[in-house]
Amino acid sequence: MKTYGSKNIETLKQLIEEKNFIPNISVDCTIFGFHDNILKVLLLKYHDLDMWSLPGGFVFLDEDLREAADRVLYERTHLKGLFLEQFHTFGRLDRTQNNVHQTLINNKGLDIQKDHWILQRFITVGYCSLIDFSLANTFPDAFNETCAWFEVSKLPKMAFDHDRIIAEGLNHLRKNIDTQVAASNLLPEKFTMKDLQALYETILGEKFRRNNFQRKILSMNSLERLEKLYDGSANKAPFLYKFIKE
Template sequence: MSVIDDSKNRQSLQGLIDTDGYIPQLSVDCTIFGFHKEKLRVLLLKYHDLDLWSIPGGFVFHDEDLREAAARVLYERTHLNDLFLDQFHTFGRKERTQNNVHQILLKNRGIEVPKDHWIFQRFISVAYCSLIDYTISETFPDALNESIAWFDVNELPSMAFDHERMIRHGLTHLRRNLDTQLVAYNLLPEKFTMMELQKLYEIVLGEPFRRNNFQRKMLSFNRLERLEKFYDGSANKAPYLYRFKDGLEAFPD
C-alpha cells in the first residue's frame, strides 16, 4: 500500500465540480483483477477523510469515446496503462448512488456546489474489467485518494456506492469468459502449455480440475490452436504449446 502527499487534494476536489466538459450523470468504473501464483485480487482506492474504498472511476468528456474515458480514468487514478479493458455491464439502478460520496467529500472540504448540480443526482456507470499480473504492475493513488491496494476478492473492505456488486459481477464475467482474449492478452504468453492454462483456470474459478477432463473441455470450445511441442531440456515428456485462435475480441463500443 502506498500513501501520497495530501497537498494536491483540494485542487483536485475543485476539479470534481468543473464539470462542463463532462456528459452529465454518467461515469465509468474499472474493476482490475490481479492474478499471481495462488491469489486473485482486486485493485481498490481509499478516499481521504472517509473509511470507504472504491474501484477506479471517473467521468466521460463530451469529445471522448466511452472506452477512451475508461482508459484515461484508470491511468489518472492508478497509473496503469495499456490494459485490455473489457466492458462487462452498465449499472443503472436508480438508488445505486444514494450514498453520494462526492457530496460528503466536498462538504468536508468546505467546497460549495449548487444543490441541483448533476453531480448530486443519480449516476449510470459503465463498468470495465481487466485481469493482470499484479506483481508486475506499479500503481499509485491520485490526489482524491490517500491509498491504493490490492485486496483478496473474498475479503473486501467497506465499499462506496455499489462497487461491491460491480466487483462481484466483474468476477462472474471473468469466470464466464475465461476462454476468450481477455485472459490471453494480459496474462498468458502468446504460446502456453495446457498446464499453464489449467493453473490459471483453477485459481480464477477457485476449483481444481482433473487434467484429462480439463484438456478435453478446453479443446471442445474449439478456440485453441495446437502448435509445436515445448522442449525444456528436462527428462519429462514434452507438452504441446497452444495459442488462442483469432476472432474472439471483446465488443468494440
Template sequence: MKTDHNKSIESLKELIDSKNLIPNVSVDCTIFGFHDNILKVLLLKYHDLNLYSLPGGFVFIDEDLRAAAERVLYERTHLKGLFLEQFHTFGRVNRTENNVHKTLINNKGLDVPMDHWILQRFITVGYCSLIDFSLADTFPDAFNESCAWFEVNKLPEMAFDHDRIIAEGLNHLRKNIDTQIAASNLLPEKFTMKDLQCLYETILGEKLRRNNFQRKILSTNSLERMEKLYDGSANKAPYLYRFIKN
C-alpha cells in the same frame, strides 16, 4: 511543495467547477489480474476515508464512453491497448446514497449547493479489463492515497455499489472464459497447461479433471505447443503453450 491534502482540495474544486463533464454519468472499471493462482481486482482508497472504490471517472462532453474507460485504465496502469469490454449499466435509484463525493466535500470544508450534479444520482457504465499482473504498475491520484490489488473474495469496505459491480464483472468473466480472451489476457505469453487449468479453476471456483480439461482445451485448436519447461526438478518437464493469434 504542496501537500497531498492541498492537491486533493484543488482537484476537487476543479471537478466541481468543471463545465466540460456530462452530469450524472460515469464509468467504472473492474481491472482483474491473476497472481499466484489468485484472481485479484484493482481498488483505490480514498484520502481520509476507510473506503475503497473501483477505478472510475466522469465523462467529458466530447468523449466517447469507451474513450473515458480507456483513459481511466491508462491513468491507473500506464498500459495501453488492453482488453476492455462494456458488461453492464448500473442505475439503481439508491446506488449512490452513500455519496463519497459529499463526504469528501464536507471534509474539505467546501461550499457546494445541494442541487449540484456531483451530489446527485449517478448512472455508471461498467467496463471489464483483464491484464497480466506482472506487467502492471499502479498509480493513485489526488483523490486516492493508495492503489492496490485485492482478492475478489476478500474485498474491503466498498464505496457506492462497487461490490456489486465487481460481482457482475466476475460473473461476466465466468460466462466468457471459453472465448480465450480471459486466459490470453490474464496469463503471460507462454504458460503450462497446469497454469491454464489453475486460471480456469480460480475464475470458475471449482476443480476440473485434468484429462477432461486438457482434451477440451486442445480441441479448440487455439493453442500452439512450444518448448518444454525445464526447471531442474525430477518431475517430467511440461510443455509450454501460447495462444494462436487470430
C-alpha cells in the same frame, strides 16, 4: 487527451465546477489481477474516508465511453493500454445512497448547491480487464491516498455499489474466460497445460480433472502444440503450447 487527474487539478472544487461532463453518466473500471494462483481486484482508498472504490470517473461531452474508460483508468492509476471490455450498466435508484461525493465536499469545507450535478443520480458503465498484478505499477491520484490489490473474496468497505460492480465483473470474467485469458498475456508465450489449468481454476474457483480440462481446451482449437518441456526431472515431459493469434 483531456485529463483532470493529479497533474491538472489542485482541488476538488476545480472538478465540481467543470462544465464539460455528460450529466449523470460515469464509467468504472474493474481491473482483476492474477499472480501465483491468486485473483485480486484493484481498488483506491479515498482521502479522509474509510472506504474504497473502483477506478472511475466522468465522461467528457466530446469523448466515447471507451475513451473515457481508458482516460479515467490512466488518471486514477497510471495503467494504460489494457484490454478493457464493457460488461454491464448499473442504474439502480439507490446505487449512490452512501454518497461519497457529498462527504468529500463536506470534508473539504466546500459549499455547493444541493442540486449540483455531482450530487445527482449517476448511471455507470462498467469495464473490466484481467492482468498480472505483479507487473502493474500503480499510482494513486490527487483524490486517493492508496492503490491496493485485494483478493476478490476479501473486499474492504466499498463506496457506492462497487461491491456489486465487482461481483458482476467477476461473473462476466468467468463467462468469457477464454477470451479474457487469451487477451490478458497472463501466461508466457509458451506454457504447459498445467499452467493454463491453474489459471482457469483460480478464476473460476473450481477444480477440474486433468484429462477433462485438456479435452475441453483442445476442442476450442485456440492453442498450438509445440515441443516438450524437458526439465531434467524423472516426470514425463509435458508439451508446451501457445495461443493461436487470430
